[in-house]
Amino acid sequence: MPERVGNRLRAQYGQGMTQAPILVVTTGGTIDKQYFDALSEYQIAESVIDKMLKTSRVAHPFRVIELLRKDSLELTDEDRALIAATIANAPERHVVITHGTDTMTETAAALAHIEGKTIVLCGALAPARFAESDAAFNLGMAFGCCQSASPGVWITMSGTVFDGLKVRKDREAGKFVAR
Amino acid sequence: MPERVGNRLRAQYGQGMTQAPILVVTTGGTIDKQYFDALSEYQIAESVIDKMLKTSRVAHPFRVIELLRKDSLELTDEDRALIAATIANAPERHVVITHGTDTMTETAAALAHIEGKTIVLCGALAPARFAESDAAFNLGMAFGCCQSASPGVWITMSGTVFDGLKVRKDREAGKFVAR
Amino acid sequence: MPERVGNRLRAQYGQGMTQAPILVVTTGGTIDKQYFDALSEYQIAESVIDKMLKTSRVAHPFRVIELLRKDSLELTDEDRALIAATIANAPERHVVITHGTDTMTETAAALAHIEGKTIVLCGALAPARFAESDAAFNLGMAFGCCQSASPGVWITMSGTVFDGLKVRKDREAGKFVAR
Amino acid sequence: MPERVGNRLRAQYGQGMTQAPILVVTTGGTIDKQYFDALSEYQIAESVIDKMLKTSRVAHPFRVIELLRKDSLELTDEDRALIAATIANAPERHVVITHGTDTMTETAAALAHIEGKTIVLCGALAPARFAESDAAFNLGMAFGCCQSASPGVWITMSGTVFDGLKVRKDREAGKFVAR
Numbered sequence: 001m002p003e004r005v006g007n008r009l010r011a012q013y014g015q016g017m018t019q020a021p022i023l024v025v026t027t028g029g030t031i032d033k034q035y036f037d038a039l040s041e042y043q044i045a046e047s048v049i050d051k052m053l054k055t056s057r058v059a060h061p062f063r064v065i066e067l068l069r070k071d072s073l074e075l076t077d078e079d080r081a082l083i084a085a086t087i088a089n090a091p092e093r094h095v096v097i098t099h100g101t102d103t104m105t106e107t108a109a110a111l112a113h114i115e116g117k118t119i120v121l122c123g124a125l126a127p128a129r130f131a132e133s134d135a136a137f138n139l140g141m142a143f144g145c146c147q148s149a150s151p152g153v154w155i156t157m158s159g160t161v162f163d164g165l166k167v168r169k170d171r172e173a174g175k176f177v178a179r
Numbered sequence: 180m181p182e183r184v185g186n187r188l189r190a191q192y193g194q195g196m197t198q199a200p201i202l203v204v205t206t207g208g209t210i211d212k213q214y215f216d217a218l219s220e221y222q223i224a225e226s227v228i229d230k231m232l233k234t235s236r237v238a239h240p241f242r243v244i245e246l247l248r249k250d251s252l253e254l255t256d257e258d259r260a261l262i263a264a265t266i267a268n269a270p271e272r273h274v275v276i277t278h279g280t281d282t283m284t285e286t287a288a289a290l291a292h293i294e295g296k297t298i299v300l301c302g303a304l305a306p307a308r309f310a311e312s313d314a315a316f317n318l319g320m321a322f323g324c325c326q327s328a329s330p331g332v333w334i335t336m337s338g339t340v341f342d343g344l345k346v347r348k349d350r351e352a353g354k355f356v357a358r
Numbered sequence: 359m360p361e362r363v364g365n366r367l368r369a370q371y372g373q374g375m376t377q378a379p380i381l382v383v384t385t386g387g388t389i390d391k392q393y394f395d396a397l398s399e400y401q402i403a404e405s406v407i408d409k410m411l412k413t414s415r416v417a418h419p420f421r422v423i424e425l426l427r428k429d430s431l432e433l434t435d436e437d438r439a440l441i442a443a444t445i446a447n448a449p450e451r452h453v454v455i456t457h458g459t460d461t462m463t464e465t466a467a468a469l470a471h472i473e474g475k476t477i478v479l480c481g482a483l484a485p486a487r488f489a490e491s492d493a494a495f496n497l498g499m500a501f502g503c504c505q506s507a508s509p510g511v512w513i514t515m516s517g518t519v520f521d522g523l524k525v526r527k528d529r530e531a532g533k534f535v536a537r
Numbered sequence: 538m539p540e541r542v543g544n545r546l547r548a549q550y551g552q553g554m555t556q557a558p559i560l561v562v563t564t565g566g567t568i569d570k571q572y573f574d575a576l577s578e579y580q581i582a583e584s585v586i587d588k589m590l591k592t593s594r595v596a597h598p599f600r601v602i603e604l605l606r607k608d609s610l611e612l613t614d615e616d617r618a619l620i621a622a623t624i625a626n627a628p629e630r631h632v633v634i635t636h637g638t639d640t641m642t643e644t645a646a647a648l649a650h651i652e653g654k655t656i657v658l659c660g661a662l663a664p665a666r667f668a669e670s671d672a673a674f675n676l677g678m679a680f681g682c683c684q685s686a687s688p689g690v691w692i693t694m695s696g697t698v699f700d701g702l703k704v705r706k707d708r709e710a711g712k713f714v715a716r
Contacts, residue, residue: 415695495595502681506682506685532594
């Protein structure tokens with residue numbers, strides 16, 4: 001690790017940090033959808049990531065950047081450039097991104113040029129606020145993967161760690177499959 | 180992979196299987212605790228693993244062996260030998276074990292001699308049947324880790340992927356820490 | 359109770375029935391909303407009433423009629439006539455209706471002419487499928503009210519048993535208030 | 538209502554109060570049981586009533602007295618005298634008591650002499666902290682019943698509003714039945 005990066009990490013997380021910290025970037029998607037009765041519709045709301053990590057009793061050092069609140073179908077090239085720049089400039093080498101599922105693979109491609117970091121995208125098919133959701137499991141997979149896998153871009157959905165560049169969402173079947 | 184193992188995997192999971200399957204071994208622990216009103220007490224009950232993997236929309240090939248239903252403080256050397264033999268003899272190379280947290284590290288040590296398999300132990304500090312539990316996240320971490328990490332024994336608790344031989348539970352603090 | 363009605367109840371619920379049975383009529387509304395990932399939107403789905411009553415360990419005799427699956431803003435005069443006829447013709451004297459919250463009071467007015475029955479409308483501001491929802495509590499209020507209150511039409515929302523003809527929804531405040 | 542009582546209510550809830558307020562007395566029981574990992578056992582913990590009433594979006598005026606934290610099998614005659622005195626001396630005429638299920642009927646008998654108040658006991662067979670519990674529904678029933686029923690002592694369990702003096706718990710069947 002370059003000394004400069006080590007200094008930034010110590011400044012962020014403290015001198016005593018012994019575990020490599022994780023950067024969590026939230027961009028919106030189903031995982032964060034809330035129901036608004038006054039509108040009779042669901043919208044992406046304040047991210048549930050902090051609450052999920054607390055419920056999951058995560059003691060690992062991490063920080064959360066709530067970067068975007070968009071359905072992934074609405075993400076633009078500029079949004080993807082912003083995500084890439086945010087990650088490239090951060091001192092953390094382990095990165096989790098929460099993201100809508102429909103264009104997750106496009107964002108994976110936009111991050112493929114970043115070197116030396118293990119980046120994992122995940123999301124959910126049912127909002128995390130539901131009693132029955134895949135959100136906590138998928139987020140856990142991403143935490144496990146970003147600490148274990150080689151540098152590169154990965155997607156953790158449907159119980160599988162996918163190469164982020166060799167996967168697609170099967171919308172009808174409601175799952176991710178290798179391609 | 181030896182041809183013999185490949186044949187057993189294909190017999191178990193079908194010819195078309197393209198992803199390396201995961202063996203899930205349940206041994207009891209807090210994660211599976213249920214409340215029994217007629218007894219006014221909690222006991223380890225039917226494992227919730229199947230329900231959790233269904234809720235988490237896992238499409239990855241896996242099978243579950245409900246091997247034991249014990250508090251981990253009650254596990255004997257014979258129990259650990261049984262766990263080790265079950266895993267050593269299984270065709271799967273990726274293994275997740277759900278386990279009580281108090282003696283998780285002892286079981287990790289009892290599995291250290293198994294070669295060529297990525298074995299991940301996880302559990303929960305609050306039962307999976309609770310509305311707020313670390314169970315789904317920890318199980319997700321184990322699924323992510325067992326597909327990403329090198330062969331060996333790992334523990335995924337408190338948000339961290341620990342080397343299974345270099346970790347201890349801090350009972351008072353309610354978390355796992357490296358040692 | 360007229361002999362004819364008693365015969366119909368015994369035919370429905372068995373000779374040994376000792377508690378006055380409850381008819382539950384579902385009409386849709388937020389309480390039954392599910393998220394459909396393939397559509398990226400929420401829609402009213404199969405009613406959750408049966409699951410809620412099972413989770414709530416209801417041993418009281420009841421039957422459920424899934425009559426409509428509509429947002430209450432879409433309910434027509436014909437729909438309300440159908441609801442009224444269904445209840446008027448049923449043998450049960452205790453009735454719970456699950457209903458969207460926006461026009462609950464209009465349906466209450468359309469049921470005001472039914473005599474000799476205690477009818478309670480309830481719904482939810484957050485879908486029952488959410489981990490945090492008012493659905494189970496509101497449904498419980500309706501079960502408690504329909505067995506305790508005098509014949510008439512009642513609404514159980516926001517923790518209060520309201521006279522169904524003297525209440526309105528305060529959409530901005532997200533609660534029902536007496537008027 | 539005696540003028541004196543009206544004054545006490547207005548002092549407690551404000552001049553503008555238009556709905557009869559509800560007193561909630563918590564005494565412990567399964568409904569409030571929490572799991573303590575460091576002890577490997579469940580104990581009655583801080584009451585979940587406030588959180589449940591917030592999740593249920595209760596706007597009705599109420600106040601909560603956390604009076605006892607006991608398994609109902611441990612309740613003494615002195616405890617029951619304390620519960621009775623607390624309710625008799627409170628200005629509210631509508632009272633909900635959360636209580637362990639095993640001796641709920643004994644406490645009901647100890648409250649039978651209180652006149653002019655509608656008192657409803659409820660509890661749960663599964664802790665409220667469980668994802669699947671009867672707690673919210675039963676508490677809702679009690680809120681609905683205490684506003685609708687005649688003065689007296691009632692028990693709302695298993696989906697039924699029972700006369701508190703004519704009911705027993707069938708421990709094996711896991712439900713309350715009329716006697």
